[in-house]
Amino acid sequence: MINEENFNISLCKGRKTKNNPNIYTNNELRNFLKELELPISGKKTELTKRIVNYMNNKPYPIDCGGSGNCLFSVIARILKEITGKKWKSNIVRQLTARSITDENIDTILENYLVEYKNAEDDFLWDPTKINECSSVSEKTKELKSIIKTDGFTYEGDDVSLTLLSKSKIFNKYKLGIVIVTDTCQITFIQDMPYEPERYAIIYNMSNYHWQLVGARINNKKKIIFLEDELDKVFENFNGEWFS
Numbered sequence: 001m002i003n004e005e006n007f008n009i010s011l012c013k014g015r016k017t018k019n020n021p022n023i024y025t026n027n028e029l030r031n032f033l034k035e036l037e038l039p040i041s042g043k044k045t046e047l048t049k050r051i052v053n054y055m056n057n058k059p060y061p062i063d064c065g066g067s068g069n070c071l072f073s074v075i076a077r078i079l080k081e082i083t084g085k086k087w088k089s090n091i092v093r094q095l096t097a098r099s100i101t102d103e104n105i106d107t108i109l110e111n112y113l114v115e116y117k118n119a120e121d122d123f124l125w126d127p128t129k130i131n132e133c134s135s136v137s138e139k140t141k142e143l144k145s146i147i148k149t150d151g152f153t154y155e156g157d158d159v160s161l162t163l164l165s166k167s168k169i170f171n172k173y174k175l176g177i178v179i180v181t182d183t184c185q186i187t188f189i190q191d192m193p194y195e196p197e198r199y200a201i202i203y204n205m206s207n208y209h210w211q212l213v214g215a216r217i218n219n220k221k222k223i224i225f226l227e228d229e230l231d232k233v234f235e236n237f238n239g240e241w242f243s
Contacts, residue, residue, distance in 0.1 A: 002032040002051075004060035005214060005221075012048045052219060057232045059241060061203050061211040062223070065089070071156030071202075071210040072096070075164060078200045078212065081224055082173045090150060092164070097144040099163035105140045111159060124153045156210070158187070161202075165192045173197075178230070179204055180213065184238065199225050201233065 002024060016023040029047040030040040038050060064073040072089035079087040100108065112127040125146050133139045146154050161177050164170055176196025177189040181204045200223060201213035214223045215233045225233060 002028055004055055004058065004216075005062060007032075007051065007055065009048065009052060009219060012044065055216050056219070057215060057217060057235065059201065059213050059215040059233050061205075062214050063211050066209065068152035068155050069093075069150065071160060074202055074210050074212045078175070078223065079169065082175065082198070083169070090148070093148045093150070095167050095169065096156075096160050096163050097147040099166045100140055100144050100147070102136045102140050105136060105143065108143065108159060108163075109139065158189070161189050162191070165189050175200065177202060180237075180241070182206060184241075186234065186237065197226075199227070199230050201225070201230075 011022050012024050012029070014020065014023050016025060026044055026047065029044065029051065033040045033047060033050060036054060038054060040047070042050070062077070064070065064077045069089040072092040075092045076087035076089050079085075079092070109127055109131050113131060116123055116127050130139050130142045130146075133142055147160070158179065161179070165175075165177065170192075171194050174194050174197035176192065176199040178199055178201045179185075179187040179189070180201060203211040203213050205211060212223055213233075214221055215225070215229075216222070217225070217229050217232065222229070
């Protein structure tokens with residue numbers, strides 16, 4: 001089945017045979033165009049060109065997994081792309097927790113206490129109990145433990161992304177993070193200790209699931225974007241971005 005993520009121009013060429021089955025047929029190309037409500041007439045080269053033009057700079061979501069680890073799995077995929085090494089969600093959790101210190105714990109908890117008061121049902125951990133710890137060090141230790149817990153207890157949020165932006169690996173590669181939502185909000189993670197030179201886009205879907213965003217720039221699939229490429233991706237940002 002053709003979609004924005006798996007479409008490959010080279011697979012449109014040649015003939016589908018038993019030994020070479022990964023070739024799109026004209027019917028597959030037309031069915032895809034039909035779903036997009038685009039013209040389906042023409043030869044294979046015309047159909048392919050029509051799809052390529054449609055996909056140019058168009059973003060698409062990449063699901064990196066769930067089970068309460070979706071945000072950390074997205075970051076793991078980003079870090080794999082920029083470092084060339086495999087990362088796991090539990091390592092990203094540890095990286096996030098490492099950015100919590102005795103100096104910033106009270107500010108972080110203050111944010112979570114406000115959120116907890118407004119939406120207690122969204123939490124599977126209780127920031128008020130951490131806030132009642134006998135010492136600052138104990139607060140830091142407890143929150144670090146929660147963040148490192150695999151699964152739904154702590155699923156990650158914009159606070160997690162802010163913490164990650166303080167990490168050495170983000171600093172080394174000068175990585176910026178952009179959050180987009182299905183309500184057409186675009187948010188850049190702020191107060192980074194460096195000026196970003198490249199960016200990753202993360203999709204917060206209905207405020208409950210995180211996905212990575214890819215796009216074709218000059219017909220090349222990318223998940224890490226330079227600033228001018230980012231401008232191209234956001235040029236036609238609207239409510240149907242991922243439809």
